[in-house]
Amino acid sequence: MPPTASPHGGRTLAWLLFIAALVLGSGYGLHEPWAPDSPRFALVARDMLASGDWLFPRVGGDLYADKPPFFFWLLGGSIWLTGSVRAGFLLPSLLAGLGTLWLTFDLARRLWDSRSAMLTGLLLLASIQFTLQAHTAQIDGVLCFFTTLGLYGLLRHLLLGPDWRWYVLGGAACGIGIITKGVGFLPLLVLLPWYVMKRRGTIAGPRGSLAAFGAAPLAALAVVAAWFVPMLLAASGDAALAAYRDEILFGQTVDRYLDAAGHLKPAWYFLTNVIPWAWLPLVLLLPWLVPKWRAAVKQGDARVVLPLAWALLVLLFFTLSSGKRGVYILPALPAVCLAATPWIRELASRPAIGRLAAGVLALFAAGTAFGVYHLGTVAPAKLDIADPAILPLLQWAAALMALTALGWLLAARRYGGFAALAGYLMTLWLVVGWFVMPVIDDERSGARIVRAAEASMPPAGELGITRPKESLLLQARGPFTNFGHRRADRDQELADAARWLAAGDDRRLIVPADVMSPCFKAQGAIELGVAHRRDWRLVSPGEVNAECAARGHDAAAIAYVAPAAPSAKRTK
Numbered sequence: 001m002p003p004t005a006s007p008h009g010g011r012t013l014a015w016l017l018f019i020a021a022l023v024l025g026s027g028y029g030l031h032e033p034w035a036p037d038s039p040r041f042a043l044v045a046r047d048m049l050a051s052g053d054w055l056f057p058r059v060g061g062d063l064y065a066d067k068p069p070f071f072f073w074l075l076g077g078s079i080w081l082t083g084s085v086r087a088g089f090l091l092p093s094l095l096a097g098l099g100t101l102w103l104t105f106d107l108a109r110r111l112w113d114s115r116s117a118m119l120t121g122l123l124l125l126a127s128i129q130f131t132l133q134a135h136t137a138q139i140d141g142v143l144c145f146f147t148t149l150g151l152y153g154l155l156r157h158l159l160l161g162p163d164w165r166w167y168v169l170g171g172a173a174c175g176i177g178i179i180t181k182g183v184g185f186l187p188l189l190v191l192l193p194w195y196v197m198k199r200r201g202t203i204a205g206p207r208g209s210l211a212a213f214g215a216a217p218l219a220a221l222a223v224v225a226a227w228f229v230p231m232l233l234a235a236s237g238d239a240a241l242a243a244y245r246d247e248i249l250f251g252q253t254v255d256r257y258l259d260a261a262g263h264l265k266p267a268w269y270f271l272t273n274v275i276p277w278a279w280l281p282l283v284l285l286l287p288w289l290v291p292k293w294r295a296a297v298k299q300g301d302a303r304v305v306l307p308l309a310w311a312l313l314v315l316l317f318f319t320l321s322s323g324k325r326g327v328y329i330l331p332a333l334p335a336v337c338l339a340a341t342p343w344i345r346e347l348a349s350r351p352a353i354g355r356l357a358a359g360v361l362a363l364f365a366a367g368t369a370f371g372v373y374h375l376g377t378v379a380p381a382k383l384d385i386a387d388p389a390i391l392p393l394l395q396w397a398a399a400l401m402a403l404t405a406l407g408w409l410l411a412a413r414r415y416g417g418f419a420a421l422a423g424y425l426m427t428l429w430l431v432v433g434w435f436v437m438p439v440i441d442d443e444r445s446g447a448r449i450v451r452a453a454e455a456s457m458p459p460a461g462e463l464g465i466t467r468p469k470e471s472l473l474l475q476a477r478g479p480f481t482n483f484g485h486r487r488a489d490r491d492q493e494l495a496d497a498a499r500w501l502a503a504g505d506d507r508r509l510i511v512p513a514d515v516m517s518p519c520f521k522a523q524g525a526i527e528l529g530v531a532h533r534r535d536w537r538l539v540s541p542g543e544v545n546a547e548c549a550a551r552g553h554d555a556a557a558i559a560y561v562a563p564a565a566p567s568a569k570r571t572k
Contacts, residue, residue, distance in 0.1 A: 009114030013105055016121045017098060023125060023426045024097045024134040026433025029087050032445035032475070035532055038137035039446075039471035040064075042089040045075030046474070050563030055231050056244060060473045061558040062485040063240060065247035068179040069227065071139045085474070089137045096145035097134035101125060103145075103152045104334045108341045110160055111303045119344040124337045126422035129278035129330055131429055135437075139181050140327045146177035147331040150187030151310065154216065158194050159302055162206030164215065171216025175223025182253045186314055186331060188217060193309035194302075202300030260323025267319055274326040281421045282337060284356055285347050292343050308339035348418040358409065358417030361424055365405035371398035385443055386529050393439045400431050446471035449510070449536050452528045454478075456538055458506045464557075465510040466497035469532050472510070476562040483556050492551070494519045499552025502544045513537050519548035 033039040044057045044064055057064040057072050071092070078088035101121050108117035124130055133141035153170020157163045170187060177184020191213070197203040235241035265273070275283055296304040311332035318328045347353055375395045385391065405424055412420035442448045450472055457463055464481035465472060467490075473480060481500060487493045498519040501509045509520075513535040516522055521544075525537040 009105070009109045009117060012109075012114045012118045013102065016101060016105055016118055016125075019122070019426070020098055020101050020125050023131060023429050024094055026429045027135070027437040028090055028094065028433070030434070030438040031441040032086055032447065033089050033137055033471065034444040035469065035471055037139075038089065039469070039474045041067075041072065041075060041137050041139070042079075042085050043470050043474045045072045045089075046079055046085055047563065048072055049076040049080055055227075055234050056241060059470060059485040060468060060480070060482045061560040062482070063244045064485060065244045066252055067139060067181060068248065070176060070179040071142055071181070074142065075137065090135070093134050093137055093141040096142040097130070100130075100145045100148045100334055103148045104338055107152055107155060108338055110156075111338075112341055116341050116345065119348075120337050120341045122422060123282055123340070123344060124334055126281055126425045127278075127333055127337070128280050128425060129274075129327070130333055131426070132278075133327065133330060135429070135433065138327065140330050143177055143181045143184060144331045144334070146173050146180055146184055147187050148334050149173040150177060150184070151190060151307070151335060154187055154190050155306060158190070158205055159306065162208070164206075164208075164212070168215050168219045171219035172223050174216070175220035178220065178224050179227045183317075183328075183331075185220060186317065187310070188220070189313045189317075190306055190310040192313065193306055197300065197302055197305065200300075203302045205302075256323060257321045260321060263323045263325050265322070265324035269324050270315060270319060270326070270329055274329065278326055279333060279336075280360070281357060281418060281425065282333075282340065284353060284360070284418065284421075285340060285344075288347050288350070288353065289340055289343065293339065304339050304342070307335040311335040311339065349416055354412065354417035356417070357421040358412050361405055361409055361412070361417065361421045364424065364428075365402055365409065368398050368402040368405060371395075372402060385440075386448060387442070390439055390443065394436070397431060397436045397439070400435070401428060404428065404431065443531070445475065446531045447475045449528045449531045450475040450477075452526075453508065453510050453536075453538050456526050457508055461506040461508055462504060463508055463510070464497065464500060466494060467512050467515060469534075471532065473560065473562070476560075479559060479561050482558050482560055484558065490515075492553075493556075495548050495551040496553055496556035498544050498549040499554065500557045501539065502541050502546070502549045503554075505541055507541060509539050511537050511539055519545050521545070 033042040040059060044059060047058055047061075048054055048069075051058075054069065054073060054076075057067070057069055074092040075089060078091035079085055080088075082088035082091065101124060104124055105117045105121040108120040130144075133144065150170045150173035153166045153168075153173060155170075157167035157170070161167070174185050174187050177187070194203070194205065198205050232245065235245040293304060293308055296308075314332040314335075315329055318324060372395050375391050375398060378391075383391075404427055408420040408424040408427075411423070415423075446469060453463060454477065462479060462481060463476075464483075466483055468482045468485070473482065483493050483496045483500070494515060497509055497511070501507050510528065511520055511525075513522075513525075516525070516537065516539070520537075520539045521542075522537075524543050525539045528536040528538055530536070
């Protein structure tokens with residue numbers, strides 16, 4: 001803990017953000033975007049920046065209707081500012097992580113005190129799911145910032161108000177959240193438990209007319225309209241853009257929530273498969289927090305009830321959908337940490353919790369120690385690693401992780417097991433970010449596959465790819481023909497690719513080895529290596545099955561040209 005803070009917590013906040021910058025910024029700029037989502041989003045943003053089309057995202061020239069565009073705007077601006085994808089793709093996630101910590105700290109400080117708020121911030125920073133998102137270019141870290149900002153603005157009014165300006169700003173943050181990812185409206189749900197408490201007389205709260213309380217939803221709608229109306233106007237009269245409009249308004253919102261086609265999980269998925277590991281170390285406090293929360297509900301302590309009830313509503317909202325991913329419940333994590341604020345210091349010092357946390361830390365030590373042994377015996381192919389020289393480096397990293405865990409176990413005697421586990425989970429990212437990520441970058445980014453294909457091309461040849469991974473498109477340095485993004489008609493896609501390949505002797509096509517038959521012959525294909533758990537081959541026109549090519553369509557080929565990302569200096 002830092003020295004006694006000022007009444008406004010400025011020194012305490014500075015310490016928190018300094019520690020957070022070290023943890024969240026570890027490895028920044030030392031690796032390319034990695035699957036599953038980061039390469040796709042970086043590719044969309046880079047192409048938006050190059051084309052100037054900021055309304056309609058595209059992947060390799062193909063319209064991408066899975067997500068609204070705001071996150072891509074942030075990524076594009078970061079790439080422009082830094083001058084490269086590598087330097088800029090993590091900037092929005094890093095700043096969003098720092099901003100979420102700032103908001104959570106400040107609200108906890110206003111509701112309780114700055115030292116308690118510091119513990120709340122550290123608990124959030126130590127949480128695996130929160131820190132993980134700052135090291136990826138997924139949308140959810142930025143979404144978490146805007147949902148936290150929305151909740152912050154609403155609670156500044158409902159708990160600390162009246163403050164109608166913060167109330168409207170909270171609604172506007174929800175609007176930005178919606179055009180970041182459709183569920184950005186979630187902070188508005190806090191009005192439901194507040195209304196229940198208001199009706200029961202357990203909270204005084206600000207007074208106002210129904211119209212006044214409608215200001216936050218209206219502010220959210222106004223922000224959404226700033227994107228929605230120009231998009232509607234631009235899409236009119238164009239069949240492809242109209243299909244994009246319908247997909248993003250219905251297919252990726254209502255249809256995806258009510259009848260998901262992927263990520264199908266049971267109702268208990270978050271409780272059994274996500275929270276137990278993703279919300280470490282907070283999850284270790286839950287058995288002792290639940291009685292505290294129950295008492296706070298009986299006492300009508302709105303400082304605890306409102307963020308906790310909102311987090312439960314978020315969990316319920318995503319539980320009711322058949323499609324689930326662990327990262328969906330990230331926005332609830334800062335609110336749960338906030339609801340735990342009054343008791344973190346007390347519970348973290350309890351011997352029973354300390355022993356439980358020390359046991360978990362011992363498991364980390366044992367697991368990383370086993371990793372040292374395993375990396376010395378396993379074949380590189382088993383880990384999808386092409387370069388055997390990487391394994392000794394990973395062994396050293398695992399050994400460092402094991403020693404770090406042992407060091408924190410020794411520190412637990414003085415600081416307690418819970419503090420030691422939280423410290424380990426934060427310092428672990430220093431090893432992962434500065435050492436592990438740069439070592440495995442070529443394996444994870446797909447750069448090795450693209451370089452091998454480009455080295456095997458004839459002079460002035462044309463390169464194409466079927467079943468494309470976005471990371472491979474992102475690594476391209478020249479024209480890279482593809483045949484659509486995530487097509488449902490997989491057989492027809494292969495036929496289209498075969499037709500394109502057969503039409504020119506200087507053309508080459510990257511194909512996953514497991515889908516070559518029946519359109520392509522394995523004999524004569526060049527092995528490019530393994531990436532993203534697939535074996536990739538380079539085929540030439542001589543390996544094309546004529547019957548398959550005859551079923552293809554020339555119009556399906558998308559002539560994608562990888563642009564050079566302009567830097568701030570070059571565009572001035």
